[in-house]
Amino acid sequence: MLPMIASFxxxxxxxxxxxxxxxxxxxxxxxxxDAPHDYILQKINHNIFKDVDGLMRNIAAVTxxxxxxxxxxxRVLTLVKTKEGKNYAQTENGEYFRLYEFVTDSICLxxxxxxxxxxxxxxxxxxxxxxxxxxxxxxxxxxxPHFHDTIDxxxxxxxxxxxDPLGRAASCQEEIAFALAHEEEGGSMVRMLRExxxxxxxxxxxxxxxxxxxxxxxxxxxxxxxxxxxxxxLAGNDFGxxxxxxxxxAAEDEKDLSKVxxxxxxxxxxxEGFLSACGSALTELEIATLPLGAKLMTLECGVRFLTDHLLxxxxxxxxxxxxxxxxxxxxxxxxxxxxxxWAQMESAIEKIAAKYR
Ligand code: ADP
Ligand code: GN1
Ligand code: MG
Numbered sequence: 001m002l003p004m005i006a007s008f009x010x011x012x013x014x015x016x017x018x019x020x021x022x023x024x025x026x027x028x029x030x031x032x033x034d035a036p037h038d039y040i041l042q043k044i045n046h047n048i049f050k051d052v053d054g055l056m057r058n059i060a061a062v063t064x065x066x067x068x069x070x071x072x073x074x075r076v077l078t079l080v081k082t083k084e085g086k087n088y089a090q091t092e093n094g095e096y097f098r099l100y101e102f103v104t105d106s107i108c109l110x111x112x113x114x115x116x117x118x119x120x121x122x123x124x125x126x127x128x129x130x131x132x133x134x135x136x137x138x139x140x141x142x143x144x145p146h147f148h149d150t151i152d153x154x155x156x157x158x159x160x161x162x163x164d165p166l167g168r169a170a171s172c173q174e175e176i177a178f179a180l181a182h183e184e185e186g187g188s189m190v191r192m193l194r195e196x197x198x199x200x201x202x203x204x205x206x207x208x209x210x211x212x213x214x215x216x217x218x219x220x221x222x223x224x225x226x227x228x229x230x231x232x233x234l235a236g237n238d239f240g241x242x243x244x245x246x247x248x249x250a251a252e253d254e255k256d257l258s259k260v261x262x263x264x265x266x267x268x269x270x271x272e273g274f275l276s277a278c279g280s281a282l283t284e285l286e287i288a289t290l291p292l293g294a295k296l297m298t299l300e301c302g303v304r305f306l307t308d309h310l311l312x313x314x315x316x317x318x319x320x321x322x323x324x325x326x327x328x329x330x331x332x333x334x335x336x337x338x339x340x341x342w343a344q345m346e347s348a349i350e351k352i353a354a355k356y357r
Contacts, residue, residue, distance in 0.1 A: 007082045007089035008099045011037045022110055024316045038102035043095055052096045054141030056087035059227045065135055073101050077225050106213040106222050112246045117219055118266050119273040124212045124221035126277025132202040137232045148237045150300045151187040157303050160310040168310050178332045179303050186299050197285055203233035207242040235286050236293025239274055243267055243294035248334050253327045260330045262337035264344055271352045279356030287353045291345040295338050302331030
């Protein structure tokens, strides 16, 4: 068993500690004990999160802020401090670990199983944003600078393309052309932010379905997890990233692109949940740009996967050859799908938002 477990005040005796979940960034372990009390142990990816101390300060501050409003460790992600009272443990070889209470009787979905589940995840992320509206944003460390700065993501993509260190560009010309054809539009929401047309809010920034826990029986929201990227951001990006992942009828890394379709039905279900929870707090332009948020989060993610493929898969964990290229392809296919249903997406948002103004 991993020796750093001894740094934490575990209730009961640890029985096993196995790799868990399907995140692309951190290394997650389920720590089981003989008490009715399990834990999630995570090795923090400090190649990606350079300022672990700042990152963990964010998480401690956000979770205690939420806990004050909802003092229930199933309903707020609960960090377990080390025996010395620190937010994380550091090993001799420079690795960083943190511990959370395992959210009991919960489910975490890698794929939408029903429209209702997706609706509930939208309520969870919408409420999360609403609850953090009063959080002092200026106290948050920017854990990954320019995280959803699509213009900057394109700058890095161009650099990768120029270097092409593994000679992979030749075999993904179609994807490169797609990315370039969408570059101008890709920067449009960042420009609206810079021009003061869209407001900055405290957002989650990684609103995948598997970053929310639902009650196993009721299938209603318990808590939002994976708080590494809670930072000032755009509401439309939080909405959009959920759509990117959840309104895709196939997995993010599906190889058979004929299975990758955009579900307008799931889009509407998510919009209903999200706007019911935070719609009244959003501006007209934020609401009007929700479909664009969905498209641009999908584009940005596709460009990030493509960049990582070109650079040799150093960011997103891969499990097979060309995994990041496969992921990029699903994202670009999804965009083409959205483009075909654009008018319906816009009118659905208009109709749903009218109910929650
Ligand atoms: P990553 O950044 O790598 O995605 P996450 O924090 O999302 O890491 O954790 C990976 C997975 O571990 C989640 O998708 C979820 O299945 C599980 N998980 C994380 N935290 C908890 C928790 N407190 N209780 C139960 N399961 C959890
Ligand atoms: C990563 O950590 P995880 O697997 O929830 C990534 C997101 C991407 C997502 C694509 C910190 O999320 O930005 O959208 O993969 N997180 C980080 O699946 O880069
Ligand atoms: Mg995650």
